[in-house]
Amino acid sequence: MSGEMANEIKLISGRSHPELSEKVAKRLGIEVARTISLNYSNQETSFTVGESVRDEDVFIIQSTATGDVNEGLMELLIAISACRTASARRITAVIPNFPYARQDKKDKSRAPISARLVANMLQTAGANHIVTVDLHASQIQGFFSVPVDNLYAEPSFLRYIRENYKAEDCVIVSPDAGGAKRATSIADHLNTGFALIHKERPRPNVVGRMVLVGNVEDKIAILVDDMADTCGTLCKAASVLKENGAKAVLALVTHGILSGNAIENLNNSVLEALICTNTVPLGDKLERCPKIRVIDISPTIAEAIRRTHNGESVSYLFNHAPV
């Protein structure tokens, strides 16, 4: 980026995932902007930008740490609002793991569509653009009246599988009917087989009976999903696959939320490995569970920021993962 340009990238990091922000900043060859973020004694959040953002292109990176979702969301909103009042030219909220994405429909009477609420809140605070990774449902893009760039972790996944396994030994498995499209897309790119597990889900985070559709015998079964939360589904699916003759079972997910007793579930399961990206801060979970492997998503995010800033097309990133 040339120094003469009046309008430059200002990268601002929330407190939820500073490591990711550092990696993105390093990739872009810039520094994360100085900010002061703290909680008062009554736990109200205060955010101050330490340098001028007047007429700058501001990118605010904030993930949502497991268990502290509302804290992270409020901090992001306050940071956006602070930049808006400080006369930033454009504010892009980079939210690798979009909060409340699963509350995206009125599935019961009077159920809140919280994802739409979050979308409205972000726009009200002053966000002009949203960058996110693997939205739970692409329809969430329609909740916004500002542009939303929904990046895919799929190119990174494809590269990971190609580098670590022989594609012809693998079969891609979707743990539920809703994720079939995601799984078939990967299977098509790798030219491998595909299977599906049908499950009955009485309540959220509770797993019912499971039925396998397709053949996984003597194959490495790779479960693909957008997020791993309590891992109940994944672990149960893994045992179903093992029972049906799979050689090994891996899980490949974008968002490693890993809440509740996810770590115990993983450690006790037949899953060989859980491979996730670093969209969500993992904290000490890597030490507590040796099965977790991490794919760095920061090159994709950094490239999306660079392209957005320079007005270049982002669609290249939908099929290619920057090295």
Added chain:
Amino acid sequence: MRGTLIFSGSSCPALTGKVCENLGMTPADAELTQFSNGETSVRILTSVREKDVFVVQSGSPKINDTIMELLIMISACKGGSASKITAVLPYFPYSRQSKKKSHRGAITARMLANLLGVAGVKHIITVDLHASQMQGFFKCPVDNLHAEPLIARWIRQNVPDWKEAVVVSKNAGGTKRVTSLADALKLNFGMVTTDKKRGNGNMTSSMVLNHIDAILDPIGEQLTDAVDAASETPAGNVTQPVAGAVAARRPNGSSLHSAKSLPSRLRSSTSALDGVDEEGDQEYNDQRAHEVTQARLVHGHIVPDDFESADVSAATSVAGDDPMTMSHASSFFAPHHAALGGSGDAAESSDEDEEILKDPKVEHMVTLVGDVKNRTVFIVDDMIDKPGSWIAAAETVVKRGLAKKVYCIATHAVFGADCLEQLQGCDCIDHILVTNSYPIPEEKARNASKLHVLDLSYLLAEAIRRNHYGESISPLFQHIVE
């Protein structure tokens, strides 16, 4: 009430229960939980279609979770085709962040107002907003109720000699709140201000006076010595009438003695210098309002005048080339840190400066304006969050102003960290009067014998009832005459 539903947020089920009881209803059914990843889950378990919905939510130690819960509840009711949704917020969160406090800081209160609007709120009922200007942040109507009539009634009924009491503001920004209560009870009022710099050097008259002092110093000093030797005034009592008080605005507390003993020649020259307005004031104003008392505040506590502080005690001599005089001059010409909001702002709260009160290196000058001797003092503000400024003000009025009893009065009992324990432990505070706008944990309240909690549920219930039936709210602002 027919067609009305009152939902309670998880922060204040007790208050909502009382409000509903007053209205002869039960709180509407909702399930408020969290998913295992920390996201808030709301399930509205009763039909809200075409209903007049009220959602009551106060603050809590997990304030951001509380706010999200409120927003999702409102959003869920809107999605469930409620005819009108009113947010009842006895304590409005983030109300202290209602202006840009630093360059590129956020006006979070305004953002929250917008968020409530976007979630689907059509009306707000709240109590004693930190700054009433915040009503302008909303596009929908805001009913800002006052707890003052309740507080005034409690005082009339429970304070034995309330007619002789003085209402005191603990910081300059809150003076308006104080005068309002003082007017309602027809009481005198006073003010305590805390200055980061030593002494109140930012007035022209005192600057001029310092120079005169320097000229006349030999005489003054001799006389001081003589007077001091003859009658050692007790260190605690430094209350003085106005002429001496202006002279007392000098770089250090110990020079008060010399000011008191200035020759009459200088005293007359002082009033001459002060000009017409000073003298004019005296004619038709209550003399007591002119009483000015100063004290030194170190480590958040009032110290005796002869308290040694390492870094400033050297400056006690009143020489002509006194460096303190010079620094005063410069601080006079360079207005201090009020560039963003202005220190006269009604929303100013001394709470933000609390940290520095504890800094052992910084010594503060506390100034008490008004006479509180042998009187009951009501120290009033809108919320109690941190204890420092309350303790400092209480110690000032008791140790310096010789007040008889001290009541700390506020609407919102936020009580951050160990605030309530510290106030309970402070010898100078006799009673703490708050409302139940902000939930006070029961075990905390049980250990605080000084604490009195007023119930807001009648006020809120009446506001809800009147809103539902389209009646006027204004009677709720009026004081109860008995």
